[in-house]
Amino acid sequence: MFTAADYTHMAQALRLAERGLWTTDPNPRVGCVIVRDDEVVGEGWHERAGGPHAEINALRQAGDRARAATVYVTLEPCSHYGRTPPCAEALLNAGVARVVVAMVDPNPKVSGQGLALLDQNGIETAVGLLEAEARQLNPGFISRFTRGRPYVRCKLAMSLDGRTALASGESKWITGEAAREDVQRLRARSSVIVTGINTVLADDPRLNVRVPFECKQPDRVVLDTALRIPLDAQILQQEGQIWIATSPTDEESREALEQAGIGVIELLSENGRLDLQALMGQFNDLHYNEVLIEAGPTLSGAFLAAGLVDELVVYMAPHLLGDGASGLIRLPLLEKMEQRVALALKDVRQVGGDIRLTLLTRH
Numbered sequence: 569m570f571t572a573a574d575y576t577h578m579a580q581a582l583r584l585a586e587r588g589l590w591t592t593d594p595n596p597r598v599g600c601v602i603v604r605d606d607e608v609v610g611e612g613w614h615e616r617a618g619g620p621h622a623e624i625n626a627l628r629q630a631g632d633r634a635r636a637a638t639v640y641v642t643l644e645p646c647s648h649y650g651r652t653p654p655c656a657e658a659l660l661n662a663g664v665a666r667v668v669v670a671m672v673d674p675n676p677k678v679s680g681q682g683l684a685l686l687d688q689n690g691i692e693t694a695v696g697l698l699e700a701e702a703r704q705l706n707p708g709f710i711s712r713f714t715r716g717r718p719y720v721r722c723k724l725a726m727s728l729d730g731r732t733a734l735a736s737g738e739s740k741w742i743t744g745e746a747a748r749e750d751v752q753r754l755r756a757r758s759s760v761i762v763t764g765i766n767t768v769l770a771d772d773p774r775l776n777v778r779v780p781f782e783c784k785q786p787d788r789v790v791l792d793t794a795l796r797i798p799l800d801a802q803i804l805q806q807e808g809q810i811w812i813a814t815s816p817t818d819e820e821s822r823e824a825l826e827q828a829g830i831g832v833i834e835l836l837s838e839n840g841r842l843d844l845q846a847l848m849g850q851f852n853d854l855h856y857n858e859v860l861i862e863a864g865p866t867l868s869g870a871f872l873a874a875g876l877v878d879e880l881v882v883y884m885a886p887h888l889l890g891d892g893a894s895g896l897i898r899l900p901l902l903e904k905m906e907q908r909v910a911l912a913l914k915d916v917r918q919v920g921g922d923i924r925l926t927l928l929t930r931h
Contacts, residue, residue, distance in 0.1 A: 670702035708857025746920025
């Protein structure tokens with residue numbers, strides 16, 4: 569069904585799509601290549617939300633050479649009017665002959681309709697080329713439309729013996745500079761970073777992105793049931809929307825936060841713990857694609873125990889902190905081995921002097 573040339577051009581479209589990794593949120597990362605008579609005549613990618621889609625950028629480069637060409641695009645061309653006109657119509661108007669798509673768009677406003685419009689107008693279509701690779705580019709966008717919640721990563725750092733902080737609470741720095749720079753890239757691709765009030769009070773983190781390339785600063789959410797956060801906390805001073813997730817609170821406390829430009833998400837709580845499932849629903853309504861949890865062992869464990877973590881990114885440093893130090897993650901007491909949390913090892917690599925483990929949950 570697909571030729572070697574098809575694979576080559578779709579692989580290039582995927583590389584182009586990856587250029588939007590940091591800037592397209594909440595839109596998907598999409599790349600497009602246009603080929604006529606075995607020559608690439610147009611390339612483009614979706615560069616930022618609100619801007620032209622990948623197909624439009626590629627068509628602009630191709631000009632009249634798009635007529636009778638083959639188009640390779642990593643996500644089904646859209647068929648509805650949003651902030652930009654439909655890409656499927658633009659391809660029709662350009663007179664292309666064939667459109668090869670890596671994956672169908674999971675958005676019900678589009679799903680299958682863009683391809684149907686092309687088919688109905690005599691344009692040859694093919695779907696599924698390098699689909700797995702295309703899906704890896706947009707796990708959160710896909711998750712929002714298929715599961716009703718974002719894709720959730722949990723970042724953790726530990727010593728070789730699985731410890732995250734000394735008994736005194738000291739934790740800076742377990743990992744080296746290269747690992748910390750790697751975390752910045754995780755933040756840069758995320759829609760929102762989530763932490764807990766205990767982390768804020770202990771470390772006063774900024775949780776912003778500091779990278780040498782253009783990116784959108786993610787929003788930040790602090791889980792704070794009793795509204796203990798000080799208004800001079802560093803996290804509240806950063807660019808981007810800041811939210812406090814808390815139990816229903818008095819109007820005066822809420823107004824004080826909102827006057828400081830801080831949003832409030834009210835959630836039901838039980839035994840002092842907020843409803844994390846409801847929080848994910850709020851995130852979905854806010855169009856968050858990818859969530860990064862940067863929290864202590866208790867909150868990280870709560871998300872994991874609730875079945876809300878899709879991926880663990882664990883940085884392991886080559887040193888020992890001893891038995892008195894804090895453990896990696898707190899989970900409910902397990903009585904039988906079959907109750908253990910099963911993980912699938914996706915990737916292992918060295919980052920500076922540390923090891924990065926990427927693991928997928930099985931739920």
